[in-house]
Amino acid sequence: MGKSRLDNVLGVLVLVGVIVALYMAFLEAPRERTMGDLQRIFYFHVPAGMVGLLALAVNFVASVMYLVKKNRWWDSLAFSAAEIGVMFMTIVLVTGPIWAKPVWLVWWTWSPRLTSSLLLWMLYVAYLLIRNYVPDPDRRAATSAVFGIVAFIDAPIVWFSIRWWRDLHPSPMIESGGLAPEMRPALWTCAAAFLLLFIYLLRRRLFVETARQDVEMLSRRIEMLR
Amino acid sequence: MIAKVWAIFRKDMLIELRTKDSLNAMLFFGIVVLVIFNFALEPVRESVRAAVPGVLWVAFAFAGTLGLNRMFAAEKENSCLQGLLMVPVDRGILYLGKMLAASVFMLLTEAVVFVLCLVFFNLTVWSEIPWLALIFLVGTLGFTSVGTLLSAVAANTRMREVLLPLILFPVVLPVIVNAVEATGIVLNTVDYGALRLPVTFMSVFTIVFTTVAYLLFDFVLED
Amino acid sequence: MIAKVWAIFRKDMLIELRTKDSLNAMLFFGIVVLVIFNFALEPVRESVRAAVPGVLWVAFAFAGTLGLNRMFAAEKENSCLQGLLMVPVDRGILYLGKMLAASVFMLLTEAVVFVLCLVFFNLTVWSEIPWLALIFLVGTLGFTSVGTLLSAVAANTRMREVLLPLILFPVVLPVIVNAVEATGIVLNTVDYGALRLPVTFMSVFTIVFTTVAYLLFDFVLED
Amino acid sequence: MIEAQGLAKYFGRFTALRSLTVTIGRGEFISLFGRNGAGKTTFLRVVAGLSRPSSGSLRILDPEPLAPLAARGLMGYLSHNTALYLDLTALENLRFYAELHGLPHQDSDLERRIDVVGLSGRGHEPVRNYSRGMQQRLAIARAFLHDPQILLLDEPFTGLDQAGTEFLKGYLAGARRDGKTCIMATHDVPLGYELADRMLVIEKGVVALDLSKSRVSLAEFQSRYAELAGES
Amino acid sequence: MIEAQGLAKYFGRFTALRSLTVTIGRGEFISLFGRNGAGKTTFLRVVAGLSRPSSGSLRILDPEPLAPLAARGLMGYLSHNTALYLDLTALENLRFYAELHGLPHQDSDLERRIDVVGLSGRGHEPVRNYSRGMQQRLAIARAFLHDPQILLLDEPFTGLDQAGTEFLKGYLAGARRDGKTCIMATHDVPLGYELADRMLVIEKGVVALDLSKSRVSLAEFQSRYAELAGES
Numbered sequence A: 001m002g003k004s005r006l007d008n009v010l011g012v013l014v015l016v017g018v019i020v021a022l023y024m025a026f027l028e029a030p031r032e033r034t035m036g037d038l039q040r041i042f043y044f045h046v047p048a049g050m051v052g053l054l055a056l057a058v059n060f061v062a063s064v065m066y067l068v069k070k071n072r073w074w075d076s077l078a079f080s081a082a083e084i085g086v087m088f089m090t091i092v093l094v095t096g097p098i099w100a101k102p103v104w105l106v107w108w109t110w111s112p113r114l115t116s117s118l119l120l121w122m123l124y125v126a127y128l129l130i131r132n133y134v135p136d137p138d139r140r141a142a143t144s145a146v147f148g149i150v151a152f153i154d155a156p157i158v159w160f161s162i163r164w165w166r167d168l169h170p171s172p173m174i175e176s177g178g179l180a181p182e183m184r185p186a187l188w189t190c191a192a193a194f195l196l197l198f199i200y201l202l203r204r205r206l207f208v209e210t211a212r213q214d215v216e217m218l219s220r221r222i223e224m225l226r
Numbered sequence B, C: 001m002i003a004k005v006w007a008i009f010r011k012d013m014l015i016e017l018r019t020k021d022s023l024n025a026m027l028f029f030g031i032v033v034l035v036i037f038n039f040a041l042e043p044v045r046e047s048v049r050a051a052v053p054g055v056l057w058v059a060f061a062f063a064g065t066l067g068l069n070r071m072f073a074a075e076k077e078n079s080c081l082q083g084l085l086m087v088p089v090d091r092g093i094l095y096l097g098k099m100l101a102a103s104v105f106m107l108l109t110e111a112v113v114f115v116l117c118l119v120f121f122n123l124t125v126w127s128e129i130p131w132l133a134l135i136f137l138v139g140t141l142g143f144t145s146v147g148t149l150l151s152a153v154a155a156n157t158r159m160r161e162v163l164l165p166l167i168l169f170p171v172v173l174p175v176i177v178n179a180v181e182a183t184g185i186v187l188n189t190v191d192y193g194a195l196r197l198p199v200t201f202m203s204v205f206t207i208v209f210t211t212v213a214y215l216l217f218d219f220v221l222e223d
Numbered sequence D, E: 001m002i003e004a005q006g007l008a009k010y011f012g013r014f015t016a017l018r019s020l021t022v023t024i025g026r027g028e029f030i031s032l033f034g035r036n037g038a039g040k041t042t043f044l045r046v047v048a049g050l051s052r053p054s055s056g057s058l059r060i061l062d063p064e065p066l067a068p069l070a071a072r073g074l075m076g077y078l079s080h081n082t083a084l085y086l087d088l089t090a091l092e093n094l095r096f097y098a099e100l101h102g103l104p105h106q107d108s109d110l111e112r113r114i115d116v117v118g119l120s121g122r123g124h125e126p127v128r129n130y131s132r133g134m135q136q137r138l139a140i141a142r143a144f145l146h147d148p149q150i151l152l153l154d155e156p157f158t159g160l161d162q163a164g165t166e167f168l169k170g171y172l173a174g175a176r177r178d179g180k181t182c183i184m185a186t187h188d189v190p191l192g193y194e195l196a197d198r199m200l201v202i203e204k205g206v207v208a209l210d211l212s213k214s215r216v217s218l219a220e221f222q223s224r225y226a227e228l229a230g231e232s
């Protein structure tokens, strides 16, 4: 299995999507009244957060499926999703403070949304660490699947934190319809681009992971011939 | 089933009674954390009373992690875990027995550390004790319910001595935050009505994680 | 002699480069401690800037303890220590090599944790950096000079995973207190003259304990 | 009794079991040979349910396939790890396991067990004070406390002195007479031959030789085993 | 070469060595027997300087008594613990020890060492990938890297398969021919007899039998050893 047609199509789509998204975010979308151009971080911060959470949800489902089916493929999926999820969450955690410094005058504050986001990031870094430390692959898969299930508890907390507690971090105006209509197209284009990127990366990562397993299998064969 | 949970619990207690390894270490570590905090809080001494709940629960959490670590290290010492795994008993039972033992160790430690904390920070409590006992109980169960599961996870890795705090703290932080809040309510404001939310949270957390761990324990237990 | 210290140091670095076990764990634990402290300090938020030096050094100390623990656990994994002990090299040399490696790991961790701490607690420093580097350096050497000795002591006992923090913290508390004070001076007041006392103290402590440990290491090392 | 079908177990790039197929009947005594790293321990652990195979299937039949929990109840596993709690006495160790197995655990029953392995009168000492050989004896009592139908033994003679070796040999001969199914991994060819009904040699994770004792003499087996080892 | 005078070692209430006196000459090959817990390992560790005796004296003569540091330089110690860093390659392991010993450590020298123990071409793999037997071979190269005059061996054959056993036997026979002094603890009487010049049996921490090979046949030694074991 190499790079399939679908992957090529996806790759092109991602490229186009990112270019269009960049155009929309930087040129098409209106300049915000109080924050100015700074507000354009919005178009990266928000989609990254949403797609990051989605990736971790994929990890959760794949973890459950692994424990049910005991099939290595689910483990690879869980691993790939976690890695990409951590990447997106890192983007959130970098763009957030960059935005916060001028708006809130601080880099960071320990509000529920921010804290739970940080914890979420730590949990999945821990997930990747655990995988590093279990040498036996069958055991690694089971162990990390259990941790993946436990760690996911934090994701709903992140999502609902701004609704449950009072938070400096704003509630999404998108939901309440408060988002200026002119900003919507840019936001949704960016979200779509990030989503495509996620799917593309996930497929590629899965491919690399399966390839790695194939190499492993081949080197096992070679070892046997010695 | 209860007889078997009890057998495991009693075995751990018997060993502890004989060696006092875990309790000594947990207590000592709890005290060390108190002392360290005392120094760290030196510059904000005036408002220290407000910080007591946080200090307490950080000390509890560190001591508890140590106890959990120790518990599985002991089980691995002589490959004892291998013996346990060969017994025809549902592994959820092992989980419950271990969790029970861990909770008792932690509660004992908490009692002593709490009294010391009162002395260090010049506090007096009497009528609040039943409330505090309740909070300590649910907080501790919340902590050990995940802690026991994750200490088995950590024990599966090449880095078991050091991994547990790394993976446990992020998961139990919600419990700790709620426990700190509840303890603060009892010690500082006296608005007992406000206790309902954190206590409910901790109880739900405990129930959810005990169930999850009971079901998942089989997958992480290996010698 | 220097060649041999260097050989030991390089071996530890090579292993770390390959596995990244210790650094990952230390870093992560440092961050965990930062987050936990933040919650404990929630109620005294206004004066949090004053507490930053304490928070920093507690995070350093915990991460450092973890690193030291890990270092000797690795040496024991395959009875590697037994191999080392059979080499016709003065055991003080082993101490110096190990201490050097531990210090480098700790300093690397400190750099990252410090930057994160600046972000989390909204501080900006520029001109203070050389001073802070000096304080971190002597503080760390003070910590590892005793820490390396005591981790060998702890490694000899039945409870090695849990014993190190218990015996180490009480001994290095003076270093930590002075380091906190010095860091506080740099960050809050800017009276650099007042730095002399704590920095001198830490330097003397380091020199005394390095010498003592160099001489005593032979007695505590057993495989 | 035990049916392994194409068992495989990989550790990363490493193959411990490649494709191991074997059927072991009730009451057979199998000696398991093979060079270092051949996969003997791995096979025993998979049979015991301590390790999950990467692929292939393993069934314990009695005569229907058993669920893992029930299968565990039929098996006893003894390796050079004693799996004893050093801070408990011999009696307390046995009592704990008896409770978990749901067996009666009067002291008298357990003391009889302790006598059988030659530790009479030492039942109330903490195991920590026992010498290695005594611990291994107690480990025998522990592993086989519930009179399992299947005995799994991984180099059980390791580090035992002559007296201990004699005792364990006697014990295993007794188990064989009682119709227990035994699988024992060992590097000691004469000893393994003496006890066994059937010899399996594992080589690179597959069964390389499978001989019934009635069909080969010790000398013949030794030479065929040596030949195999010389080959690669 | 080695002179032990009334060596004793206590572990709390427990006596591992009671009062052990023995003199071992240069170039002798000693096999050390004794039941579990007799004190063989303890004796070897004291000789190696890994463990301090509770009382009594131990001297390494060459021909003058040597200081501990110098004595260590003369000795190589091999047990079933391999003392290898699993995350380093074979070459890196040897290089590290060569540096500490102050030996030359060109790759070519070290690779020759690796060839000698039969690991040609595997020098650049991390030791973690080695099987147990390969690790034990590398451990031999490591322990004897500095060509020590005195070889201390604690059950060195434990867990080795036949090929490994043959290799180590050959290696030890070579060392004996080269006039090295060897002390080897083992439970395998024929093997120990085969290699040795002199057999020592330790029993409850003292020397119970001390026989030169030229004076007893294997059968005779076996029966006297068994007798001793039967006594108590």
Ligand code: HEM
Binding pocket: A042, A045, A046, A049, A050, A053, A092, A093, A095, A096, A097, A099, A100, A101, A103, A104, A107, A108, A109, A113, A114, A117, A118, A158, A169, A170, A171, A172, A173, A174, A179
């Ligand atoms: C997964 C986690 C997160 C999600 C899903 C998320 C989502 C959002 C959304 C939807 C908005 C736009 C609100 C609106 O104006 O409609 C926003 C704004 C913002 N977020 Fe986040 N966010 C996350 C984490 C963070 C973090 C960790 C930071 C760190 C500092 C942060 C800092 C900010 C800032 C500064 C703003 C702008 C606030 C303002 O306009 O006053 N966010 N975020």
Ligand SMILES: Nc1ncnc2c1ncn2[C@@H]1O[C@H](COP(=O)(O)OP(=O)(O)OP(=O)(O)O)[C@@H](O)[C@H]1O
Binding pocket: A135, A136, D011, D014, D015, D016, D034, D035, D036, D037, D038, D039, D040, D041, D042, D043, E130, E131, E132, E133, E159
């Ligand atoms: N947890 C593990 N991680 C990585 N590799 C392992 C693990 N357990 C076993 N192996 C490898 O699997 C192979 C088979 O090991 P196993 O212990 O089954 O061999 P064995 O036949 O029992 O050998 P021995 O005679 O040395 O006991 C070995 O090469 C070993 O290195």
Ligand SMILES: Nc1ncnc2c1ncn2[C@@H]1O[C@H](COP(=O)(O)OP(=O)(O)OP(=O)(O)O)[C@@H](O)[C@H]1O
Binding pocket: D130, D131, D132, D133, D159, E011, E014, E015, E016, E034, E035, E036, E037, E038, E039, E040, E041, E042, E043
């Ligand atoms: N660190 C220790 N702490 C307590 N007791 C010990 C320690 N080391 C050894 N012993 C005890 O000292 C006695 C002698 O042990 P030693 O290992 O020397 O015996 P051995 O002759 O090598 O036996 P084996 O044939 O089993 O290897 C044993 O009974 C052992 O229990």
Ligand SMILES: [Mg+2]
Binding pocket: D040, D041, D042, D154
């Ligand atoms: Mg084996």
Ligand SMILES: [Mg+2]
Binding pocket: E040, E041, E042, E154
């Ligand atoms: Mg021994």
